[in-house]
Amino acid sequence: MKVRPLRVNEAPPLDLLLEADPQLDLVKAYLLRGDCYIAEVHEKRIGVYVLLPTRPSTVELVNISVAESEQGKGYGKKLVGDAIQKAKEKRYKTLEIGTGNSSIDQLAMYQKCGFRITGVDRDFFVRHYSEPISENGISCVDMVRLSMDLA
Numbered sequence: 174m175k176v177r178p179l180r181v182n183e184a185p186p187l188d189l190l191l192e193a194d195p196q197l198d199l200v201k202a203y204l205l206r207g208d209c210y211i212a213e214v215h216e217k218r219i220g221v222y223v224l225l226p227t228r229p230s231t232v233e234l235v236n237i238s239v240a241e242s243e244q245g246k247g248y249g250k251k252l253v254g255d256a257i258q259k260a261k262e263k264r265y266k267t268l269e270i271g272t273g274n275s276s277i278d279q280l281a282m283y284q285k286c287g288f289r290i291t292g293v294d295r296d297f298f299v300r301h302y303s304e305p306i307s308e309n310g311i312s313c314v315d316m317v318r319l320s321m322d323l324a
Contacts (some may be wrong), residue, residue, distance in 0.1 A: 174219070174248060176255045179209035188219045188301065195240035196302050203235050210250055210259070212239075216279040219243040220252050224259060237270075253286045260322050269320045273298060275311035280319075288319035 179185055192201050203225050212220030222237040234256050239248045260268045270288060272279045284290075297316035298306055306313035 174212050174214050174251055175210045176220075176252070178209050178323050179211055183184060185209050185232050186221050188221070189218065189240060191237045192241070195304065195306065199301065200236065207235060208259075210252075210255070212248065212255075214243070220248050222252050222256050226265075227269065230264075231269060232260050232263070232265045232267075233269040233271070235271075236301060249282060253282065255306045255319070257286070257323070266322065266324045267319065267320055268323055271297075271318050273304070273306065273308065273313035274315040274317055275308040275313040276317075277309050277311075278317045280317060283319050286321075288321045290317060292296040292318045294318060 177298050184206055187195075187197075187200070190204075191197065203223055205225045207225035209221065209223050211218055212222075218240070220237075220239040220243070223235050225233045225235045227233045234253070234263035237249065237252055237256070239252065257268060268288075270283055271294070272283065274293070296314055298313050
């Protein structure tokens, strides 16, 4: 797997981005302000993530997605590792990530990668998303916030 920045004038992989975040207006907004990275295997796009500077010395991993056909092969963990490395290279001190309370597999993976839970943004998905989200038989209503010290 190779990871590269989205090229100038290259269309972002909205299909992948919308798998992780179904709110198109939010995805478009953070694509304008963040850095998008594409994961490829044999020149085929299989994953994506976006790093968004939020405060001085802090960057957030706002979207990370692996194509459904490629899930379960370790690419998600590799993408998180790549995002951590890119954030360190850019000299950020803190990397943050948020995920839904119903995203059980993602919560486990982020913690295995070294993130720690720092809080819960209650009713985040109710306030910011036009359609209800459900995963694993659980209504997605709260944003679980995690972070990692990079320094």
